[in-house]
Amino acid sequence: MRRFATFILGVLATVTLSARFQQQSTPQPPTLVPWKLTESEIREMVGRVRAGRDLTPRTWPAGARVAVGLSFDVDNETGSLRDGRDTPSLLSQGEYGSRAGLPRILALLERKKIAASFFVPAVSALLHEASVKAIAKSGVHEVGLHGWIHERNSQLDEATERDLMTRSLATLERIAGRRPVGMRTPSWDYSPYTISLARELGLIYDSSLMADDRPYEVVAAGRPTGVVELPVEWILDDFPYFWMDRASTVRPTMTPDEVLSIWKAEFDVAYDERSIFILTMHPHVIGHRARMAMLERLIEHMQSKPGVWFATHEQIARYVKDQAGLGAAR
16 A cells, blocks of 8 residues: 555656646746737737848859758757756757767768758757867858757846857857857747847847748848848758657657658759758757658758759858848848
């Protein structure tokens, strides 16, 4: 009887802990009553950050039809740490990214002669300095800003967000040897201050918003910012297809072949439209063996077509900015 009671108490503790973790990792609903908003309040809310003019150039370098930006968010353990989830099992899922996933990714990119962008939380860089140095050592890959500990910007005040962005830039510059020029916000999350802070810190591009499939200029409160947006999308992210987390409702639902069919179709349309193809991946997610084999097949499909420009996000943003005659952020 005592053993059974101990078992029940253990189950209840586990359920309670899981619920707490789920609550921590899920943004809380707003306290406002949406249907009581006035039209002006709605317009102000919606207008904080919008898509400005389409920046798709007439031609890509060397007459290419499409620009491909492969990107990897090197989150490792920070996805758990930011929510106070510090069990060895969960943290080992993140550690896999630096220990097994990243070496496979770098080897694949080297074999295929492709440059890519790596967005790294500062804490991940501190925990895995060798990983960041390996990315930078290639001389072709980009290291971009991705927060301090994968925090949610929308939960921060302006002073805290500025401090974390500033410290993150300094940390990445010290370890990678070069100051990042672009950002991807953790969880693609924005605060009312994010874009103004990006301009203040001299960033030339962002890759966190979803208003288009094409590059565009970010508009803040109705005014062009000069910041290039290289938009993302959940269907072009490995996480919703493959991630497994016992402490939440997230479960993998797709096979590598099914995901390959989606990503190939997305690329083919981008190729036909002469636009961009931005793919977001994570070393601790895509870096597993069967998924890496799928990624290699995707790259081979893209390389089988003439006129495909593989570039870092920085290279794409600088080219787009130059072709559009976009001066310094204003």
